[in-house]
Amino acid sequence: xxxxxxxxxxxxxxxxxxxxxxxxxxxxxxxxxxxxxxxxxxxxxxxxxxxxxxxxxxxxxxxxxxxxxxxxxxxxxxxxxxxxxxxxxxxxxxxxxxxxxxxxxxxxxxxxxxxxxxxxxxxxxxxxxxxxxxxxxxxxxxxxxxxxxxxxxxxxxxxxxxxxxxxxxxxxxxxxxxxxxxxxxxxxxxxxxxxxxxxxxxxxxxxxxxxxxxxxxxxxxxxxxxxxxxxxxxxxxxxxxxxxxxxxxxxxxxxxxxxxxxxxxxxxxxxxxxxxxxxxxxxxxxxxxxxxxxxxxxxxxxxxxxxxxxxxxxxxxxxxxxxxxxxxxxxxxxxxxxxxxxxxxxxxxxxxxxxxxxxxxxxxxxxxxxxxxxxxxxxxxxxxxxxxxxxxxxxxxxxxxxxxxxxxxxxxxxxxxxxxxxxxxxxxxxxxxxxxxx
Amino acid sequence: xxxxxxxxxxxxxxxxxxxxxxxxxxxxxxxxxxxxxxxxxxxxxxxxxxxxxxxxxxxxxxxxxxxxxxxxxxxxxxxxxxxxxxxxxxxxxxxxxxxxxxxxxxxxxxxxxxxxxxxxxxxxxxxxxxxxxxxxxxxxxxxxxxxxxxxxxxxxxxxxxxxxxxxxxxxxxxxxxxxxxxxxxxxxxxxxxxxxxxxxxxxxxxxxxxxxxxxxxxxxxxxxxxx
Numbered sequence: 001x002x003x004x005x006x007x008x009x010x011x012x013x014x015x016x017x018x019x020x021x022x023x024x025x026x027x028x029x030x031x032x033x034x035x036x037x038x039x040x041x042x043x044x045x046x047x048x049x050x051x052x053x054x055x056x057x058x059x060x061x062x063x064x065x066x067x068x069x070x071x072x073x074x075x076x077x078x079x080x081x082x083x084x085x086x087x088x089x090x091x092x093x094x095x096x097x098x099x100x101x102x103x104x105x106x107x108x109x110x111x112x113x114x115x116x117x118x119x120x121x122x123x124x125x126x127x128x129x130x131x132x133x134x135x136x137x138x139x140x141x142x143x144x145x146x147x148x149x150x151x152x153x154x155x156x157x158x159x160x161x162x163x164x165x166x167x168x169x170x171x172x173x174x175x176x177x178x179x180x181x182x183x184x185x186x187x188x189x190x191x192x193x194x195x196x197x198x199x200x201x202x203x204x205x206x207x208x209x210x211x212x213x214x215x216x217x218x219x220x221x222x223x224x225x226x227x228x229x230x231x232x233x234x235x236x237x238x239x240x241x242x243x244x245x246x247x248x249x250x251x252x253x254x255x256x257x258x259x260x261x262x263x264x265x266x267x268x269x270x271x272x273x274x275x276x277x278x279x280x281x282x283x284x285x286x287x288x289x290x291x292x293x294x295x296x297x298x299x300x301x302x303x304x305x306x307x308x309x310x311x312x313x314x315x316x317x318x319x320x321x322x323x324x325x326x327x328x329x330x331x332x333x334x335x336x337x338x339x340x341x342x343x344x345x346x347x348x349x350x351x352x353x354x355x356x357x358x359x360x361x362x363x364x365x366x367x368x369x370x371x372x373x374x375x376x377x378x379x380x381x382x383x384x385x386x387x388x389x390x391x392x393x394x395x396x397x398x399x400x401x402x403x404x405x406x407x408x409x410x411x412x413x414x415x416x417x418x419x420x421x422x423x424x425x426x427x428x429x430x431x432x433x434x435x436x437x438x
Numbered sequence: 439x440x441x442x443x444x445x446x447x448x449x450x451x452x453x454x455x456x457x458x459x460x461x462x463x464x465x466x467x468x469x470x471x472x473x474x475x476x477x478x479x480x481x482x483x484x485x486x487x488x489x490x491x492x493x494x495x496x497x498x499x500x501x502x503x504x505x506x507x508x509x510x511x512x513x514x515x516x517x518x519x520x521x522x523x524x525x526x527x528x529x530x531x532x533x534x535x536x537x538x539x540x541x542x543x544x545x546x547x548x549x550x551x552x553x554x555x556x557x558x559x560x561x562x563x564x565x566x567x568x569x570x571x572x573x574x575x576x577x578x579x580x581x582x583x584x585x586x587x588x589x590x591x592x593x594x595x596x597x598x599x600x601x602x603x604x605x606x607x608x609x610x611x612x613x614x615x616x617x618x619x620x621x622x623x624x625x626x627x628x629x630x631x632x633x634x635x636x637x638x639x640x641x642x643x644x645x646x647x648x649x650x651x652x653x654x655x656x657x658x659x660x661x662x663x664x665x
Contacts, residue, residue: 027656
């Protein structure tokens with residue numbers, strides 16, 4: 001017993017020698033850089049030259065995927081000229097060393113083939129170059145003419161697998177296309193893919209403002225001067241049908257759908273006072289939510305539909321307030337320097353984007369729903385009217401160029417990085433980002 | 439299985455949306471090529487005759503790091519270095535006389551034990567330089583998922599073994615929380631994994647291999663991704 005005790009004492013004495021913890025290295029600094037990824041052109045499995053759309057698809061799918069991922073700022077597609085391995089068969093594992101040599105951390109291989117039924121089949125694989133394993137493999141079959149959507153869906157799948165959050169490439173942007181001189185400005189409702197492709201006009205001639213998508217991305221609410229007075233309208237993208245929302249004696253503006261698409265919150269002007277109302281699209285019943293003599297406008301629902309953020313000057317200056325969806329408990333959340341307006345609740349719920357106004361500048365910022373953590377993101381002369389990507393990581397907004405040189409649409413990451421101009425046909429303003437297309 | 443599940447889930451989701459996916463591609467059997475030590479630059483340090491485990495237990499005094507200073511009052515006698523224990527003591531080890539032996543060795547053992555604890559992983563002056571060297575090498579390869587929801591809280595820890603050339607041997611072992619595919623936590627884990635692989639070989643002093651052959655990287659993105 002005594003010997004055992006002594007042995008135990010000795011073991012305790014030498015324990016630090018034998019069981020010393022390994023070195024702990026704290027890494028508190030990093031280098032935010034886009035992920036280098038190689039995306040060779042897709043392999044053509046069968047001759048597709050007979051169908052021009054199929055030929056274009058096979059030739060361009062990889063190009064569109066590269067452009068999508070580059071635009072996100074989270075990926076950097078490597079120049080195809082730098083590849084030292086040619087992908088000829090995506091069903092054979094690549095030689096990963098050949099891709100490590102060019103510093104690729106991800107590799108996308110794909111192929112396209114025309115099916116006997118005239119449809120195009122597209123396969124792709126995402127490879128982890130360091131882990132030497134397949135991360136993702138998907139197959140799509142579609143009409144050759146819709147190959148761009150397939151490319152965007154591939155981009156979304158890659159984005160989600162790498163970042164852990166859904167992508168936003170298979171989406172559309174509705175915006176106000178502007179043309180003409182300053183005195184005779186024509187503003188038309190327009191729509192395009194997220195990458196600027198396939199632009200088209202939805203209205204012609206009348207002044208329109210503040211378009212907003214519904215959750216299915218098939219309907220748009222907007223304000224139009226069609227009848228001379230500003231009114232909120234609904235536009236059905238599938239049928240092209242337009243409908244005035246409600247029959248109110250005075251102007252209605254600033255519409256926004258609820259997350260379930262059943263309600264539209266908007267501002268009604270009555271006797272010189274603007275307040276927020278909500279209309280149930282199923283019953284067309286309207287309910288008043290604010291009763292303050294100040295201007296209450298720009299409502300935006302929280303993603304769970306339980307709260308509404310809006311702007312009001314009830315405190316003496318334009319600031320942001322949050323209330324319950326039934327109008328109860330309105331309280332101010334913006335207290336920083338300057339004015340705050342056009343709030344929009346992030347689809348993931350963690351942030352509210354807004355326009356920050358000082359005497360010299362309009363800029364885009366974000367804050368938490370309780371008003372904390374206010375950050376200014378953009379740095380233009382006049383940036384306003386933010387709209388969220390469906391994944392809540394990117395914002396688009398209108399940038400007016402100083403000196404009357406028109407307006408443009410820009411995008412910025414929620415971290416303030418990757419500020420870039422969005423491709424539009426001519427001047428453009430007031431963008432609204434659709435949900436992922438279903 | 440998780441991977442296959444994910445692929446199926448994505449496929450089903452897309453099929454519902456567009457009616458375009460037909461089926462999931464079969465997994466390609468992948469021949470994993472292990473990048474062994476032989477593929478890398480030979481370590482400049484000669485293989486030590488002492489196995490690493492033994493070396494860990496008897497760390498030599500690192501030549502390039504000063505030992506912790508001991509404040510000594512000026513009026514006291516200068517320390518007399520204890521004479522090294524004769525190796526023959528070990529040969530004379532007698533289990534029946536263990537108590538006497540322990541009493542005799544106590545001062546020397548205590549001193550060595552204290553230094554050993556400091557020398558391996560305690561983050562003291564003995565290892566701070568190695569920690570700094572490793573952190574300064576990996577930071578340029580680490581791009582945590584900035585912009586992800588709650589990104590600052592996605593702390594990731596990997597346990598790693600290096601060969602003498604500074605290359606990762608085996609697969610880094612995730613010590614922090616794992617996560618399903620397509621989640622920000624999984625993205626954070628992947629980003630840390632890529633950083634570990636991308637930054638090898640690590641340049642470290644060969645004569646201190648025992649100290650850095652096994653260690654953990656604790657990736658804390660708080661100061662990198664912002665609020």
